[in-house]
Amino acid sequence: MGVCSVAGQVMARDGASVEETLAGLRETCRSITGEDPTYDVVAATLSAWSDTTLGYLHQLSCEDPLTGLSSQAHLRGRLSELYRLGDADPGGITGHGLVVCALPLGDDPSEEPGDHFTRAMRLARAGELARTAFARDETVARVGMHRVAVLTRRDDRMGRRVRVLRTMLETAQPGGAGTSAVRVWIEGLPPTDAGAGMLLDELARG
Template identity: 40%
Template sequence: MSLKDMVMGLFTTKSRRSRTASGKSTEMPERLRKKLPARFEAVGEALSAGTDAHAACAVVGRDLARDGIDLNEALHDLRSTFALVTRSDPDFGSTHALSIAWADETLGYLHEVSCENPLTGLATLAHVRGRLAEIQRGAESRGVVGDIGYALVVVDVPLLSAGDREARLGSALVMAQVASQVRMVFEGEESIGEASPSRLLVVAERTDFLGTRVSTLRDLLIEATPADCVVRVWIEGLPANASATSTLLDELART
């Protein structure tokens, strides 16, 4: 059974309970159901039963995003549904639930097909893995064993790892500011990517100036992050083989 069917079943059950308790049916008339926009039946059921439609709106938002329906059309259909069933505009909670679910689904898709997070502009962890694999293959082809001349600079903002969905969205915006400062320091060919929503990685050459650049970055991040954030920045050495490097990235991805 799909999540949508479960939601519709829940609201239908509530509707039947309401009818039993009051002696008057609150089930949505079939003629009204046929007028509802496609996929908004569960929302109409909830409104007809007198319950909030937030959960149903979230389901619809995800469904519409998966089918490529833009947010403007989705909100227009939501308004039409409310007008038909309640003769009023959608409440904030319903609009918010649909919009957030639509955005989550859309961003998730963009994240999968792109090598960058669309909110922060940072490379994905998969891209960082690919870059490190490329570097290690190059070292192997030159017969280099051990130190391959690169390291990971890790930037961790632990306060941002907690919170609900909306808090995480705000955290992504903070990480975009953090990434901006990192790019000021590492402005060359370094790859900058996300290990997690609160931690980013820089694939940088291990030069005599790397320690100085990391120190400069620490100073810049003090001003770029909230006062109650304790930002940690450190240099992580790279293992000599691809398998160990993959394990290291897995560990860094855990917050």
């Protein structure tokens, strides 16, 4: 079914609709085998088509559909806007910082290690607390499976807000304050836009 998956991906990238994909699949199968495609062939093709289409839509979206936080793609776009302003502009990249919250690994309350919904709810809760600590126009985004990042202005209150956020996140963990491995830190932004993209990719893998 590998060929069917590749065909579904290619059709999605070309912007083909479901109807166009099914019509093309039927025509191809009839020309080769003289018969309509089997259920397995249709399922493999449409599964690849839907996964590719959904991934493309998520990249365009400003909001992560599971958590309600800004998407990583949106955060990447906001960073690019700041880099374009240049170092001299006080509203540019040098006037901003990236606060990263990393939730503990391996302590999901779900019994299923692959429970994406449970992890998403934990990230959504962390995002709510981040918006409480950073209550201005900051971008609060999901980065990977266990991290939330806040793009915020650098000012004399930034450090205090980070400490408040760390306390709230620790208190919200099952064991309460002082028992959690929650980490919150200020990540230095690289000098170039391309470097910022690599930084986000690295944070998402962590």
